[in-house]
Amino acid sequence: MSSRRAVKRIAVVGAGPGGLYLAISLKLRDPSLDVVVHERNRPDDTFGWGVVFSDQTLANLKASDPETAATIEAAFVHWDDIDVHIHDQTVRSGGHGFAGIGRQRLLTILQDRARSLGVDLRFQSEVADVRALDADLIIAADGLNSRVRNETPEVFGVDVDVRPNKYIWLGTTQAFDAFTFAFVQTPHGWIWAHAYQFEPGASTFIVECSEATWRGLGFDGMDQDQTCRAAEALFAGWLGGHALMSNARHLRGSAWLNFSRVACANWRDGKVVLLGDAAHTAHFSIGSGTKLAFEDAIRLAQALTEPGDLEAGLAAYEAERRVEVLKLQSAARNSTEWFETVERYVDLDPLQFAYSLLTRSQRVSHENLRLRDPAFVTRVERWFADQAGAPLTDDPPAPMFAPLRLRGLTLPNRVVVSPMCMYSAEDGTVNDFHLVHLGGRALGGAGLVFTEMTDVSADARITPGCAGMYRPEHREAWRRIVDFVHAQGSRIAIQLAHAGRKGSVERPWGPRADQPLADGWPLIAASAIPWSDEDQTPREMTRADMDRVRDDFVRAAGWADEAGFDMVELHCAHGYLLSSFLTPVSNHRRDAYGGSLENRLRFPLEVFAALRAVWPDDKPMSVRLSATDWVDDGLTSEDSVAIARTFADAGCDLIDVSAGQTSEQARPVYGRMYQTPFSDRIRNEAGVATMAVGNIYETDHVNSILAAGRADLCALARPHLADPNWTLRAAAELGWRGIQPPLQYRAGFAQLVRNMERQSQAGPV
Numbered sequence: 001m002s003s004r005r006a007v008k009r010i011a012v013v014g015a016g017p018g019g020l021y022l023a024i025s026l027k028l029r030d031p032s033l034d035v036v037v038h039e040r041n042r043p044d045d046t047f048g049w050g051v052v053f054s055d056q057t058l059a060n061l062k063a064s065d066p067e068t069a070a071t072i073e074a075a076f077v078h079w080d081d082i083d084v085h086i087h088d089q090t091v092r093s094g095g096h097g098f099a100g101i102g103r104q105r106l107l108t109i110l111q112d113r114a115r116s117l118g119v120d121l122r123f124q125s126e127v128a129d130v131r132a133l134d135a136d137l138i139i140a141a142d143g144l145n146s147r148v149r150n151e152t153p154e155v156f157g158v159d160v161d162v163r164p165n166k167y168i169w170l171g172t173t174q175a176f177d178a179f180t181f182a183f184v185q186t187p188h189g190w191i192w193a194h195a196y197q198f199e200p201g202a203s204t205f206i207v208e209c210s211e212a213t214w215r216g217l218g219f220d221g222m223d224q225d226q227t228c229r230a231a232e233a234l235f236a237g238w239l240g241g242h243a244l245m246s247n248a249r250h251l252r253g254s255a256w257l258n259f260s261r262v263a264c265a266n267w268r269d270g271k272v273v274l275l276g277d278a279a280h281t282a283h284f285s286i287g288s289g290t291k292l293a294f295e296d297a298i299r300l301a302q303a304l305t306e307p308g309d310l311e312a313g314l315a316a317y318e319a320e321r322r323v324e325v326l327k328l329q330s331a332a333r334n335s336t337e338w339f340e341t342v343e344r345y346v347d348l349d350p351l352q353f354a355y356s357l358l359t360r361s362q363r364v365s366h367e368n369l370r371l372r373d374p375a376f377v378t379r380v381e382r383w384f385a386d387q388a389g390a391p392l393t394d395d396p397p398a399p400m401f402a403p404l405r406l407r408g409l410t411l412p413n414r415v416v417v418s419p420m421c422m423y424s425a426e427d428g429t430v431n432d433f434h435l436v437h438l439g440g441r442a443l444g445g446a447g448l449v450f451t452e453m454t455d456v457s458a459d460a461r462i463t464p465g466c467a468g469m470y471r472p473e474h475r476e477a478w479r480r481i482v483d484f485v486h487a488q489g490s491r492i493a494i495q496l497a498h499a500g501r502k503g504s505v506e507r508p509w510g511p512r513a514d515q516p517l518a519d520g521w522p523l524i525a526a527s528a529i530p531w532s533d534e535d536q537t538p539r540e541m542t543r544a545d546m547d548r549v550r551d552d553f554v555r556a557a558g559w560a561d562e563a564g565f566d567m568v569e570l571h572c573a574h575g576y577l578l579s580s581f582l583t584p585v586s587n588h589r590r591d592a593y594g595g596s597l598e599n600r601l602r603f604p605l606e607v608f609a610a611l612r613a614v615w616p617d618d619k620p621m622s623v624r625l626s627a628t629d630w631v632d633d634g635l636t637s638e639d640s641v642a643i644a645r646t647f648a649d650a651g652c653d654l655i656d657v658s659a660g661q662t663s664e665q666a667r668p669v670y671g672r673m674y675q676t677p678f679s680d681r682i683r684n685e686a687g688v689a690t691m692a693v694g695n696i697y698e699t700d701h702v703n704s705i706l707a708a709g710r711a712d713l714c715a716l717a718r719p720h721l722a723d724p725n726w727t728l729r730a731a732a733e734l735g736w737r738g739i740q741p742p743l744q745y746r747a748g749f750a751q752l753v754r755n756m757e758r759q760s761q762a763g764p765v
């Protein structure tokens with residue numbers, strides 16, 4: 001079976017949208033193919049009510065088969081709006097461009113088209129042994145619970161992730177004029193509906209809640225009729241007297257489900273190829289299962305009908321589709337998790353709650369929303385600016401240009417230069433390099449500039465080039481920089497730290513980069529565990545060591561205040577001394593400072609409290625955390641919520657949410673804004689202001705994160721190394737003239753704004 005020409009007879013198992021569309025696409029491309037579709041159910045035996053299509057999916061179908069696309073389009077109910085109902089308020093946003101169609105209607109259209117092209121459709125055809133089918137190739141399009149796939153799960157490398165929420169597909173004759181999300185609070189927790197019209201006067205009505213709420217409301221003991229009546233009572237406000245109906249004819253017993261995310265390492269086993277839900281599923285909340293199945297079908301039909309090598313064609317089908325599927329599954333995972341943790345967001349203002357819902361998958365951003373519904377985004381921006389205390393104008397600033405108040409400090413905008421070691425100090429003393437480096441970023445418009453990790457004693461440094469605050473001359477050297485930053489209208493925070501077991505190494509460049517110093521200093525840490533095999537083994541800290549280190553921090557904070565710093569951050573992240581106490585990875589102590597989370601927090605908290613006692617009341621303090629260790633049995637994001645809450649109770653105003661760098665075994669999952677979910681969780685569960693950091697590099701990232709309430713500030717590290725003027729550039733890009741560029745630079749800023757305006761008017765090249 002090496003040439004595609006050898007494939008003449010194709011058996012498709014499953015007559016869902018994916019299987020039928022494959023059969024149609026194959027016959028359109030090569031009418032001589034013998035295509036048989038086997039379906040165990042009857043032609044009108046469908047599950048579920050309606051299917052959602054985006055305009056984009058329809059465009060793909062049009063390109064592949066204009067005739068079928070036209071018939072489908074004629075049967076569509078279109079809508080543009082999404083309504084979010086919560087706390088007796090409705091937030092409407094428009095421009096979303098979706099269409100609904102009854103699943104049965106869609107299948108009938110596809111069945112008719114397939115028949116007219118000569119596809120052999122065999123319903124109620126139970127295939128006992130798929131591999132024995134008389135065909136050159138067998139396509140398993142038999143859905144989420146694919147029997148074909150489940151016969152040899154080990155060959156396909158099947159991974160099924162069963163999610164915790166309960167949901168049920170119901171239908172109603174109520175005609176919703178917008179995609180409707182309705183959230184209802186009950187004594188047992190929140191329950192919500194996802195509802196949309198798919199035919200005039202017929203809507204899908206999916207009800208979802210946590211398992212605890214489901215049990216609390218007694219759904220576990222109800223039959224389908226009782227479920228419908230109970231759901232009608234809960235959602236009476238939206239049903240206008242219309243009943244809810246279940247698909248009871250087809251589904252026996254409880255129709256409540258848990259969503260299963262299916263992923264397969266291989267989509268191919270000899271003659272058998274997986275397609276659609278059999279290979280991968282995407283949560284119903286992003287409505288993409290049918291879209292993925294259609295796209296698989298189009299691509300597979302191409303692979304099977306173009307001349308050339310069959311193996312190569314099938315490999316290309318899988319490789320190409322896998323990338324698209326992964327992207328969608330990642331968006332779907334975000335969306336699934338948003339609904340699983342919805343109680344985290346219900347106390348947000350309804351407008352922000354709706355924004356958070358609309359951007360939950362991270363595929364829709366601030367600027368995407370602006371394209372869809374500019375008035376909605378302006379409304380969000382006005383609300384955001386208003387609650388931030390920005391002066392009210394007709395033209396509200398984008399969220400990144402709204403001020404933030406923390407105690408007596410007001411930051412002019414929400415862009416922060418993240419702490420970055422420069423390894424360029426002499427015995428801890430910062431110099432012209434630091435003045436130009438930090439001063440340059442202040443000139444570039446960032447609202448808050450962080451110093452690099454600044455160490456509280458000579459033996460608290462990572463390298464001999466690290467900055468310090470342990471000699472009086474350090475205070476004077478810093479004062480010069482602080483004054484310069486202030487003169488540019490920016491604010492400056494100092495990150496105070498002790499390197500712990502990661503100290504006494506060479507700078508990260510040169511022939512001995514990061515290697516232990518030949519003439520270094522002895523290390524201390526929570527436990528006597530070296531960072532790596534090459535590194536020095538630290539001494540486990542005694543109580544006397546703790547006293548000294550705490551006092552070093554206190555002295556440094558006093559000098560930082562005298563130098564004029566606006567904020568102090570206690571560095572409890574990245575495996576340095578205080579972080580080494582927090583994480584079980586490096587804290588194996590058996591005394592009151594090890595073991596339980598409460599014990600591991602004891603010393604970092606003691607240092608924090610000592611700083612808070614000397615740091616002026618009207619100046620804020622922050623703590624940087626590694627919100628996860630990214631290792632099994634390490635610190636989890638749940639722990640970090642508890643840690644953040646404890647620091648907040650002790651007077652911390654902002655949690656700077658980083659992750660990892662606490663163990664060499666860490667396996668981080670990188671991606672755009674990859675640490676922001678931790679910030680989201682900490683902010684909205686612990687109820688403390690947060691700063692997100694990590695691969696945030698576009699203006700759109702910053703605005704989306706802030707507007708959705710996933711953080712209060714965004715810190716950018718590497719982007720600021722490439723572009724000190726990142727914030728000015730962002731202002732020009734957004735056409736925001738409310739920023740005050742340095743007087744000396746105004747001509748350049750004005751030109752940049754003009755050029756960017758011209759570019760955006762000209763459109764993409």
Ligand SMILES: Cc1cc2nc3c(=O)[nH]c(=O)nc-3n(C[C@H](O)[C@H](O)[C@H](O)COP(=O)(O)O)c2cc1C
Binds near residue numbers: 422495624718
């Ligand atoms: C050169 C460099 C030095 C860094 N030094 C520090 C530091 O001193 N303290 C700290 O907490 N994080 C430090 N980081 C981490 C950054 O603050 C930031 O968390 C990380 O780079 C992710 O953000 P990004 O994707 O915007 O670069 C450093 C990062 C870089 C690139």
